[in-house]
Amino acid sequence: MPQDIPPRIAQYLSNALNNHRLGHALLLLGPHSSDKELVALHIAAALICKNTKTSASVLVGCHICIDCRQLFQKNHTNLHYIMSEAEIIRRQPENVEKNTASSSEIRIDAIRALKHEQHMSNLNETPHAWIIIDGHHLTHQAANALLKTLEEPQNNHFFIILAPSLQSVLPTIASRCQRLLFPDTVAADCKTLSQQSALLFEKINQADLSERFRIIEQLAKNKETVRAQLAGLQFAIMELIQSSFESSSPLTLNRRQMTALVAVLEKAQTDLKAHGNTQLVLEHLFLQSWPQIS
Numbered sequence: 001m002p003q004d005i006p007p008r009i010a011q012y013l014s015n016a017l018n019n020h021r022l023g024h025a026l027l028l029l030g031p032h033s034s035d036k037e038l039v040a041l042h043i044a045a046a047l048i049c050k051n052t053k054t055s056a057s058v059l060v061g062c063h064i065c066i067d068c069r070q071l072f073q074k075n076h077t078n079l080h081y082i083m084s085e086a087e088i089i090r091r092q093p094e095n096v097e098k099n100t101a102s103s104s105e106i107r108i109d110a111i112r113a114l115k116h117e118q119h120m121s122n123l124n125e126t127p128h129a130w131i132i133i134d135g136h137h138l139t140h141q142a143a144n145a146l147l148k149t150l151e152e153p154q155n156n157h158f159f160i161i162l163a164p165s166l167q168s169v170l171p172t173i174a175s176r177c178q179r180l181l182f183p184d185t186v187a188a189d190c191k192t193l194s195q196q197s198a199l200l201f202e203k204i205n206q207a208d209l210s211e212r213f214r215i216i217e218q219l220a221k222n223k224e225t226v227r228a229q230l231a232g233l234q235f236a237i238m239e240l241i242q243s244s245f246e247s248s249s250p251l252t253l254n255r256r257q258m259t260a261l262v263a264v265l266e267k268a269q270t271d272l273k274a275h276g277n278t279q280l281v282l283e284h285l286f287l288q289s290w291p292q293i294s
C-alpha cells in the first residue's frame, strides 16, 4: 500500500474499490499541507490504469504503464483539473511573469468547460477523473452547476473534490459525495461535528414521543442552525452506512431504514429552504418519517 496515503483512507479506498462501491463523487477533506492531491492522483490511477490490482494490499495503479506515468505527470487525456485562475498561475514555473490580479474563485465557466469535456469524453469508454482543487472556492453559481453534474452521474466519470473542511463546502455538494477525512487538526472539527450528529441520531432513535417533541422544540429555537444540524445528521447517517459495510457492530436502525432517512433528511433541508416553516418540517421529520423504535 502506498506510504503517502493515510492508512485509514487507504483501507477505505481498498474496500470501496474491491467491492465496486467507489462513488462517482469523492470529497477529500484536510488542510493544504495534507496529501489530498496526491491521494486524488492515486485514485485516478486506480480507476484508469489497466494493470490496477485492487487486492487488500495493492490499492493503486501499477506506476509503470504509460497511463500511470502520464497520470502522475498530470498530462493524461482522461485526467482533468478544475482550479481557479490564481491557482493556475501559482503553479506556473518561477520564471513566468505572474498576473497578480487573477481571481481565486472557481467560476461557472470552469464548470461549463467540465461539462464540455464530459460531453467529448462520452465518446470513449475508459474512465475519466476530474480533480477539483479548492472546492471551497467554487462560486455559488459554479457550485450549483456542478451539483447538477453530480446529480446525474455518468458511467466512468469520477469527480474528486478537495477542500479544507466540511463546513467550507456547500452542504448540497457534500451530501452527494463520499467523504474522506485526512487526519489533522482541521478535519478534527468535522469529526467533532459528525460525532455530535451521531449522538443526536442515537438520542432521536431512543426518544419516545414526548422526548421527540422536546428535541424539536430545542432545534426549532435556533432557526439559522437547523439546516446545518439536519445536514450534519444526514452526513452522520451516511458515515454509519459506509462503516456498516466494514464492521459487524450492530446497527440501531437497519441499512434500508438509514438509506430512507438520508433521503428524508435531504427533503427536509429542501423544504426548510423553500418555505421555512421550521416547526412543521421538524414535526413531519421526527414524528412521522423517522422510524419509532422505543
Ligand SMILES: [Zn+2]
Residues within 6 Å of the ligand: 049, 050, 051, 052, 061, 062, 063, 064, 065, 066, 067, 068, 069
Ligand atoms: Zn499503470
